[in-house]
Amino acid sequence: MKIAVLSRNPRLYSTRRLVEAIVQKGHEALVIDHMKCDIIMDEKGPSIYYEGQKLNDLDAVIPRIGASVTFYGTAVVRQFEMMDVFSPVSSIAITRSRDKLRSLQILSRHGIGMPNTAFTNFNKKENNVLKHIGKAPVVIKLLEGTQGLGVVLAETEKAATSVIEAFESLKTRVILQEFIEEAGGADIRAFVVDGEVVGAMKRQGKEGEFRSNLHRGGEANVIKLSRAEKSTALKAAKSMGLAVAGVDMLQSKKGPLVLEVNSSPGLEGIEQATKVDIAAKIIEFIEKSKKKTKRSSKSNLHA
Known part of the structure; x- marks a missing residue:
């Protein structure tokens, strides 16, 4: 097979590992910058041109779409889907997961544990939304924040109100979440990957930091998930329609609570912590899915 990794930087750890896994499995690998793809639509059908050349011989693409280019990146993935090129992560699932509010609404609808969360058109005089979260402290998150950026811990209700007012004055939307002490x-x-938890790690924030993101100095160690944690992770990924996902959870007195379901989870931290070849698992999923497609096509021909 000819498999392309959609990535803006071929030197990134995740991109390099995926390319290595593709080659080790005996396939042809290439890296395509999705922001340099031209999406063409005419009576001949959907097509994509990259650096002046038409891409018409790919079997699969692996999206590594950054949050800042979600709109264009998912349009490229969608175009490949229209061209019957397989993607282990669908364009609609990427879009769904990148919308923090929508993703939390979906998780809530499926009865998945999460910190109490609220979204409001805040009005200081009339709004009592904080009562739905619980007592302070409260976590306030920008809807567009990533990697722990745009996340504030307000120690008191008064501080929370001040932070929300500040964000509102900048026309910036936030969500409020219960703080799980x-x-x-x-x-x-x-x-x-494909309905199975292939690796798990526990990330610990540095001293005095309530955010555990590795990008912010956190440390990661391998962890054996409880039955409830594994079940919650699989249910969360399925609810978002993601065959490949990184599910972030908190351990709480109420059981596992989902914070986020990531459609482009990094490989570096998880592979180094677990020593599991996660990249290979993703390629194996693509191989399995392509075989199913071939069998289905043959069955339809003989029907």
Whole structure:
């Protein structure tokens, strides 16, 4: 097969590992910058041109779409889907997961545990939304924030109101979440591929930091998930329609609570912590899916 990794930087760890896994499995690999793809639509059907050349011989693409280019990146993935090129992560699932509010609404609808969360058109005089979260402290998150950026811990209700007012004055939307004190500044990342948790790590924030993101100095160690944690991770990924996902959870007195379901989870932290070849698992999923497609096509021909 000819498999392309959609990535803006071929030197990134995740991109390099995916290319290595593709080659090790005996396939042809290439890296395509999705922001340099031209999407063409005419009576001949959908097509994509990259650096002046028409891409018409790919079997699969692996999206590594950054949050800042979600709109264009998912348009490229969608075009490949229209061209019957397989993607282990669908364009609609990427779009769904990148919308923090929508993703939390979906998780809530499916009865998946999460910190109490609220979104409001805040009005200081009339709004009592904080009562739905619980007592302070409260976590305030920008809807567009990533990697722990745009996340504030307000220690008191008065501080929370001030922070919300500040964001509102900048026309910036935020969500409010219950602070899970017993998590101790740590969270769990469960990596899901094709309905299976293939690796899990516990990320601990540095001292005095309630955010556990590795980009912010956190440390990661391998962890064995409880049955409830594994079940929650799989249910969360399925609810978002993601065959490949990084599910972030907190350990709480109420059980596992999902913070986020990531459609482009990084490989570096999870592979180094677990020593599992996650990249190979993703390629194996593509191989399995392509075989199913071929069998289905043959069955339709003989029907």
